[in-house]
Amino acid sequence: MPEPYDVITMGRIGVDIYPLQTGVPLSRVETFGKFLGGSPSNVAVAAARLGRRTAVITRTGRDAFGDYLHQALAEFGVDDRWVSAVAEYPTPVTFCEIFPPDHFPLYFYRQPKAPDLEIHSGELDLDAVRDARVFWMTGTGLCAEPSRTATLSALRARSEAPAPDVPGPPRITVFDLDWRPMFWGGEGDGGDGPARARYREALAHATVAVGNLDECEIATGEREPHAAARALLAAGPELAVVKQGPAGVLAAHRDGTTAEIPPLPVDVVNGLGAGDAFGGALCHGLLAGWDTEHVMRYANAAGAIVASRLACSSAMPFPHEVEQALADGAVGAAVGDTS
Numbered sequence: 001m002p003e004p005y006d007v008i009t010m011g012r013i014g015v016d017i018y019p020l021q022t023g024v025p026l027s028r029v030e031t032f033g034k035f036l037g038g039s040p041s042n043v044a045v046a047a048a049r050l051g052r053r054t055a056v057i058t059r060t061g062r063d064a065f066g067d068y069l070h071q072a073l074a075e076f077g078v079d080d081r082w083v084s085a086v087a088e089y090p091t092p093v094t095f096c097e098i099f100p101p102d103h104f105p106l107y108f109y110r111q112p113k114a115p116d117l118e119i120h121s122g123e124l125d126l127d128a129v130r131d132a133r134v135f136w137m138t139g140t141g142l143c144a145e146p147s148r149t150a151t152l153s154a155l156r157a158r159s160e161a162p163a164p165d166v167p168g169p170p171r172i173t174v175f176d177l178d179w180r181p182m183f184w185g186g187e188g189d190g191g192d193g194p195a196r197a198r199y200r201e202a203l204a205h206a207t208v209a210v211g212n213l214d215e216c217e218i219a220t221g222e223r224e225p226h227a228a229a230r231a232l233l234a235a236g237p238e239l240a241v242v243k244q245g246p247a248g249v250l251a252a253h254r255d256g257t258t259a260e261i262p263p264l265p266v267d268v269v270n271g272l273g274a275g276d277a278f279g280g281a282l283c284h285g286l287l288a289g290w291d292t293e294h295v296m297r298y299a300n301a302a303g304a305i306v307a308s309r310l311a312c313s314s315a316m317p318f319p320h321e322v323e324q325a326l327a328d329g330a331v332g333a334a335v336g337d338t339s
Contacts, residue, residue, distance in 0.1 A: 004131040005079070006052035007283050010154060011138040011147075011178075012038035012116050013058040013083070014092035015065045016312060022098040022269065026107070029097075036072035036313040037094055038116070039178055039276050040138055046280020046302065046316040047134075048077040052287065055079035057124065057154075059115040065091035066115075076313065082125065086115035098310070101268040108182060117144045121153040130157045133169065134283045138178035139215070142198045155205035172286050175202050175237070176279060177211030179218045196221070203235035208286070210241040210279065225250045229258075239292070241282070243275065251296050259293040264304040266331040273312025278303035280316065301325040 016037030019029040036045065044054040056078055060066030062085040069091065073080040092114045095107040119141075129135055135158055141151040158173050177199065184195055199219040203209060209219070209232045217223045220231035225242045229252035232240035242250040248262040281302035285295030301322050308331045309315035317325075325331050 002128075003053075004133055005055050005128065006132070006287055007044060007047045007054040007134045007136060007280075008057065008129060008132040009040035009044045009054070009136040010057040010119070010129075010151060011040035011141045012092075012114070013041040013056065013060060013069055014038045014094055014110070014114070014116075015068065017093055017095050018270070018311060019096070019098055020310070022100060022310075024097075026095060026097055033311065034068070035311050036069055036076070038092075039140075039176065039279075040136060041069075041073070041078070042273060042276035042313050042316070043136055043176070043279040043283070044078045045073075045076045045313045046277045047283045048280075049316040049318055050280060050284040050302075050322075051319065052280075052284055053079075055082060055128075057082040057119065057129075059084050059086050059118050061085065061089055061091035061115050062087045063091055065093065072313070076316075084123070086118045089113050089115045089118070091115065096270075096272055098270050100270070102271065104270060104272050106272070108180075110183070113144070117141075117147040119150045120146045121150045124150060124154055124157075126154065126157040129154045130161045130171075132171075133287055134172045134174060136174045136176060136279065136283065137202070138176045139199060139202075139219075140178050140180055140183050142202060143180075143183045143195075148198065152202065152205075155202060159205040169287070169289065170207070172208060172283075173206045174208040174210060174279075174283070175206035177209065177215035177219050179211070179215040200235055203232065203237060206237045208239045208241065208282075209235075209237040210243070210282065212243045212245065212275075216242055226252070241296070243278070249278075249296050249300060251292050253292060257292060259296050261293065261296040261300055264301050264325060264330060266304040266308050268307045270310050270312075271307050273315060274303035274307040276312065277306040277316055281322065297326065298322060301331075304331045307331075 216228035
């Protein structure tokens with residue numbers, strides 16, 4: 001029987017075309033860099049950088065950018081066996097503008113439809129999904145068919161499976177709330193509409209929910225951090241992680257324990273990708289069996305390091321870099337510099 005993966009993620013992939021100049025609008029940018037992108041794919045990269053065996057379930061176009069993404073995944077040590085091509089649609093491209101410390105507009109080119117929304121249930125390796133120590137999915141995967149049904153099938157494969165026969169850690173299923181209203185069309189009304197109903201359906205199968213305040217509000221109707229955490233726990237998960245930006249992160253467990261962790265001081269270069277680094281580190285810490293506070297501090301540090309760097313996927317930190325940031329109590333030049 002094959003060894004289970006530490007982490008399998010499912011959902012978006014694409015090519016990030018990021019300016020190599022900061023504080024300049026796209027209309028005036030002259031030089032760009034090309035990077036692997038897409039939140040679940042970045043999470044797989046982040047966990048791989050921390051020593052975890054990872055894979056991603058997604059789809060690209062049958063084009064040169066799709067070829068590039070396979071190459072990039074292999075270079076990052078992420079298994080691409082479940083990354084297949086869709087002939088009808090091009091590989092998505094995302095541009096951004098970089099205005100530190102807190103303005104990073106994103107421009108998604110995912111029309112007429114992104115290949116990663118063409119994941120079909122019948123093509124899933126449900127045995128591998130069921131057996132993975134961590135399975136990570138996102139709200140974007142629920143925005144369209146056939147991805148929605150495939151994502152829910154993967155969740156059910158885990159939540160309805162009997163407990164493993166051998167002693168070991170329980171299966172961890174993470175729902176990254178990942179609210180991107182532009183992907184939902186008229187369904188993302190912020191009320192009790194289809195988006196919230198689909199989020200609640202997925203939450204019933206998750207053991208961990210992660211989101212910022214906007215995402216928590218879409219999922220639960222609650223925006224105050226503690227109320228949002230309670231609402232997430234009531235919907236099914238055992239652990240709720242509420243990211244609050246400059247106010248830090250709140251983690252609440254169903255057993256009543258909580259952890260409120262301030263952000264690690266950092267000179268922000270590009271805030272995009274910090275949440276994905278946080279996610280990969282969250283998976284790593286949960287797999288290591290650390291207590292909730294330590295997991296949150298570690299994940300915060302990983303996210304801060306990426307915020308100090310220009311890129312996303314290639315900026316994901318290695319363990320010694322996270323440990324240095326934690327020891328220093330801040331992200332300094334030595335940690336933030338990738339040259």
